[in-house]
Amino acid sequence: MKIAVIGAGISGLTAGRELANAGxxxxVFxxxxxxxxxxxxxxAGKDNAQKLDHGVSFFTAESSEFKKLVTELAAKDIITTWEGSYATRNENGKVTFxxxxSPxxxxxxxxxxxxxxxxxxxDIRLNEKVGGLTHIGENRRKKKSWMLNFPTALTESADAVIISAPARQAYALLNTTIDEIETLKLVREIDEVEYESQFTLMAGFDEADMPEWNALDCEDDVIEFISNETTKRNEGEVKTLVVHTTSEFAKKHMHGDREVVEELITDRLTEILGGWAALADWKQVHFWRYSRAVNPLPHDFMEIRGNDDTPLALVGAYMNGNTVESAYLSGLKLGKHWIQQFAD
Ligand SMILES: Cc1cc2nc3c(=O)[nH]c(=O)nc-3n(C[C@H](O)[C@H](O)[C@H](O)COP(=O)(O)OP(=O)(O)OC[C@H]3O[C@@H](n4cnc5c(N)ncnc54)[C@H](O)[C@@H]3O)c2cc1C
Known part of the structure; x- marks a missing residue:
């Protein structure tokens, strides 16, 4: 069976990997x-020599399934534990280690x-945004059930589709299908999922009075979290930080001028860390519209089979959580479920 996966995040890649291993x-688009x-x-930085994790800084593992992946990734030297100290800064500016x-x-x-x-x-096709889906279904003279449409006017067909994009983006894609099948059921439910947004400032410093902690959680109006990226990888003299704002700040300024946003975050960072934080050699700002789901859905995944067996499924972190682990488990569980279903 030909399965199209929309999105190469951890949920889509995990579902795809399971299903490909089963033949x-x-x-993946x-x-x-x-x-x-x-x-x-x-x-980023000079000659793009610095690497910064501007999305997830770290993750934890609770379930036995995810711990298994963690063990596999650690054995391949892809991940390791982030050794060091962690701190919280309260609203009065007091920092406590x-x-x-868990690691x-x-x-x-x-x-x-x-x-x-x-x-x-x-088989992953990068820079391929799926713009819409057409359900070909039982009236088809062609072999496949689904048509994926791309802005370039190209199309791809598939027997089954997995959408692994955040709920809001999955919603937009589902709305392009014809509602003769049950997509409406999915649309209604995922329409409820809301997201936090974040601005993320990445900065590199030649001169820095770097903090002792790996990461700082902040009880603050502007800054929520600071990652001391230098504690992750030694990249010479340049010191790097990644700074995530609160969702309230991001929503207030999402349509604002990026230079103003950069300045506001830097000002606050300087108040928290000291004057050196204003003197970055380079800075970049990224906006995450869909950072983490606020109200995840109580499912491992969602699927419809259609009247004529034209499967479509949704996977993602917003199923049963809002973490790397929930994304992985969602993809894994759908993969295993479909392997069983399509073996019959
Ligand atoms: C700033 C930030 C901090 C975070 N901190 C943590 C943390 O500390 N711990 C933790 O566990 N989690 C954290 N998360 C959440 C975690 O990153 C996510 O929950 C998880 O990585 C999501 O995986 P996913 O596969 O569900 O979705 P995604 O990683 O979003 O993957 C979806 C993919 O689909 C692609 N896509 C979307 N629409 C289309 C389309 N139409 N066509 C083709 N491709 C498309 C996107 O480009 C994307 O690559 C954080 C996230 C952010 C942004």
């Missing part, structure tokens, strides 16, 4: 130029290497 023909989705790495309850994992060569590893044996 299905899997093609990814709108961006890289693998991993929000497990993202930015190459804390213990982690924090990160990828020394950049978080996107997790995606590259999961997708290494898959």
């Amino acid at each position: 299905h023909e899997v093609v 990814e709108k961006s130029g890289g693998y991993g989705g929000r497990l993202a790495t930015r190459y 804390r213990e982690n309850n 924090y994992y990160y990828a020394p060569k950049g978080m996107n290497t997790v995606g590259k590893y999961l997708g290494r044996n898959l």
Whole structure:
């Protein structure tokens, strides 16, 4: 069976990897130029020599299934534990160091290497944004049930489709299908899922009075989290930070001038860390419209089979959580379910 996966984040890659290992023909379409989705790495600074994880900084593992993947990734030297200290800054500016309850994992060569590893044996088409879906269904004279439409006017057909984009983007795609099949049922439910947004400032410093902690959680109006990326990888003299804002700040300024946003975050960063933080050699700002789901759905995945057996499924972090782990479990569980279903 030919299965089209929309999105090369961890949920789509995991579902695709399971199904390809079971012998299905899997093609992944990814709108961006890289693998991993929000497990993202930015190459920045002079000659793009610095790597910064501007999406997820680290992740934890609770379930036995995800711990199995963590063990596999660690054995391949793709991830390791982020050793060091962690701190919280309260609203009065008091910084307290804390213990982690479970290990924090990160990828020394950049978080996107997790995606590259999961997708290494898959047919992945980068820079291919799926613009819409057409349900061909039983009236078809052609062999496949689904047609994927691209802005370039090209099309691809598939027997089954997995949408692994965040719920809002999945919603937009589902709305392009003809509602003669049950997509409406999915649309109604995922319409409820809301997201936090974040601005992320990446900065490199030649001169820096770098903090002792790996990461700082902030109880603050502007800044929510600071990652001391220098503690992840030694890249010479340049010190790097990644700074995530609160969702309230991001929503207030999402339509604003990026230079103003950069300045506002830098001003606050300087108040928190000291005057040196205003003197970055380079800075970049990224906007995450869909950072984490606020109200995840209580499913492992969602699927419809259609009257004429034209399967379509939704997977993603917004199923049963809003983490890397929930994204992985969603993709894994759909993969295993479809392997069983389509073996009959
Ligand atoms: C700033 C930030 C901090 C975070 N911190 C943490 C953390 O500390 N711990 C943690 O566990 N999680 C964290 N998360 C959440 C975590 O990153 C996500 O939950 C998880 O990586 C999502 O995986 P996914 O596969 O569901 O979706 P994604 O990674 O978003 O993958 C979806 C993919 O689909 C692609 N796509 C979308 N639409 C289309 C289309 N039409 N055609 C083709 N491709 C398309 C996208 O480009 C993307 O690559 C954080 C996220 C962000 C942004």
